Amino acid sequence: MIASASASAPSHADRAAKRDRVLDLLDRRGAASIVLRSHTALAWYLDGARTHVSLAGDPVLAVVVSRSGDELRMFANEADRLRSEELGDPGRTALTVTEVPWHEPLAPAGIAELEEADAAEGLRAARAGLLPAELDRYRALCREVAEALTDAATGARRSDTEREVAARLAGDLVARGIDPLVTLVAGRSRLAHRHPLPTAAPIGDRAMLVVCGRRHGLIANATRWVRWGASAIEADAERRILDVEAEFLDGTRVGGTIGAAFEEGIAAYGAAGFDAEEWRRHHQGGAAGYAGRDPRATAAVEDLVQARHAFAWNPTAPGAKVEDTVLVAASGVEALTVDPRWPTIEVAGRPRPIQLVRVGLG
Numbered sequence: 001m002i003a004s005a006s007a008s009a010p011s012h013a014d015r016a017a018k019r020d021r022v023l024d025l026l027d028r029r030g031a032a033s034i035v036l037r038s039h040t041a042l043a044w045y046l047d048g049a050r051t052h053v054s055l056a057g058d059p060v061l062a063v064v065v066s067r068s069g070d071e072l073r074m075f076a077n078e079a080d081r082l083r084s085e086e087l088g089d090p091g092r093t094a095l096t097v098t099e100v101p102w103h104e105p106l107a108p109a110g111i112a113e114l115e116e117a118d119a120a121e122g123l124r125a126a127r128a129g130l131l132p133a134e135l136d137r138y139r140a141l142c143r144e145v146a147e148a149l150t151d152a153a154t155g156a157r158r159s160d161t162e163r164e165v166a167a168r169l170a171g172d173l174v175a176r177g178i179d180p181l182v183t184l185v186a187g188r189s190r191l192a193h194r195h196p197l198p199t200a201a202p203i204g205d206r207a208m209l210v211v212c213g214r215r216h217g218l219i220a221n222a223t224r225w226v227r228w229g230a231s232a233i234e235a236d237a238e239r240r241i242l243d244v245e246a247e248f249l250d251g252t253r254v255g256g257t258i259g260a261a262f263e264e265g266i267a268a269y270g271a272a273g274f275d276a277e278e279w280r281r282h283h284q285g286g287a288a289g290y291a292g293r294d295p296r297a298t299a300a301v302e303d304l305v306q307a308r309h310a311f312a313w314n315p316t317a318p319g320a321k322v323e324d325t326v327l328v329a330a331s332g333v334e335a336l337t338v339d340p341r342w343p344t345i346e347v348a349g350r351p352r353p354i355q356l357v358r359v360g361l362g
Contacts (some may be wrong), residue, residue, distance in 0.1 A: 010047040010088035011133030018045055021126040022065050025119055033066035033114035034119060040291045043217020044127050048137060049086040051217075053078070062107035073095045073107050109335060121303065128287055128306040130327070135308060137216045138289075142177065142325050142336035145213045145220040148172040150339045153208055153226040153356050162187050162198035165207065173213050181219065181292070182212035191319055194282045201355065205229060205353075217290050221312035222337040223323035225355035234319055238355055240272040241320040241344075244346035248284070248313040249326065249333045256305050258287060262297040265313065274317045280357060285314030286324050310336070 022045070026034060036042050042051045042059050051059040061074035061082060074082050076099040083097075101108050109115075116123065125141040130138060152169040162185040170180040186196030188204030196208070213220050225238070245267065251264030265284060270276030286297030288310040295301055297313075305328055312325045327334045333350065344351040 014131040014133045022088040025122045029296045031113040032115040033112040036063045044290045049217030073098045075102045128309045130308045138218045141215045142220040146337040146339035149224045166198040178213040178215045183212035228358045237320040242347045243272045244268040244315040259299045282316045288312040
C-alpha cells in the first residue's frame with residue numbers, strides 16, 4: 001500500500017468562484033439566502049472539507065450563504081477539529097462562525113430563504129464545471145483509485161474470498177486517505193449480481209472489483225475485471241459492452257443534455273448484440289463529482305453537460321460491465337481513473353480497460 005496525504009490546501013480562487021456561482025443562483029431565484037446541508041453541497045462549497053464523522057451520518061456543519069457573507073454553523077463538540085483540520089483559511093469571504101450545542105438543531109428550518117432542496121438543479125449546475133484546484137485533486141484521486149484496483153487484482157488469488165480481496169482493496173484506499181464508500185467484489189459464483197456486496201465465497205477463476213472512493217469530497221468510480229485463463233465468450237461480451245459505453249461517451253457533449261446522452265447510450269445495447277431492454281436491469285451511471293452520480297442519468301434529466309464536467313457511465317449486461325470516471329471537455333472525453341499497468345484496447349479512438357488475465361496458480 002502507498003500512503004497518500006489527505007490534506008490539501010484550500011484554494012481562495014476556487015472558493016470565490018463557488019460563492020459567485022451560488023450568489024448568481026440566488027439572483028436568478030430572487031432569493032436572499034440559501035442553506036447548504038448535504039455532504040455533496042458542503043464538501044463542494046468548503047473546498048473539499050470532510051463534513052462527516054460517520055460515513056452513514058448527517059454532516060456536522062451547515063452553511064448559510066447570503067449576499068452579506070457566509071454563516072458557518074457547526075456542532076460545538078466538532079468545532080476545534082473542523083477549524084484546525086478541515087476548513088483552512090476562508091480567504092476574503094465575510095464569514096461568521098456559529099457553534100451549536102450538539103443537542104440542538106444545527107440549522108433550524110427557516111434559517112434561510114431557500115433550502116438546498118429548493119435549488120437542487122441549480123446547485124448541480126454550479127458544481128458541474130470543475131475548477132482548477134478541485135480538478136487537480138480529482139485527477140490525483142482517480143489515478144490512485146485505479147492504482148488500488150490494479151494492486152488488488154494483481155495480488156488476488158483464486159482461493160481468496162471476496163471479503164479478503166475487498167479488505168485489502170479498502171485498506172489500500174484508507175491508507176491513501178480515501179473513504180471507501182462502495183467496495184464490491186464478486187467471484188465466479190456471484191457474477192450474476194450487479195451490486196455484489198462481498199461475501200465469504202472464494203473468487204474462483206473470475207472476479208469483478210468495484211470502487212467508489214471519496215477524498216476532498218470528490219468521488220471516483222471505477223470497475224475492473226480479473227480472470228485466470230481465457231474465455232472467448234466472456235471476452236466477446238466484454239468487447240461488446242465497450243461498444244455500448246462508446247455510445248454513452250460519444251453522446252456526452254458539452255452543451256447537450258444528460259438525458260440525450262443517456263438515450264444515445266441505451267440505444268446501443270441492441271446494436272451491440274445484447275437484449276435491447278438490458279438497460280432497464282441496472283442504472284447506467286451519469287454525472288459524477290461530489291456525489292456518486294450528480295445526478296443519476298435517465299432520459300428525463302435536462303441538466304446540461306458543461307466543460308470540465310465529470311461523468312461515470314455504467315453500462316452492464318450479464319457477465320459484462322465497464323465503469324470509469326471521465327472528464328468531458330469541448331475537445332472530447334478524457335478517462336481519469338487510469339493506471340498504465342492495466343491492459344487496454346482502443347475503442348472509438350479511446351484506450352479502454354479490458355479484463356486482466358492472470359496465469360499460474362495466482
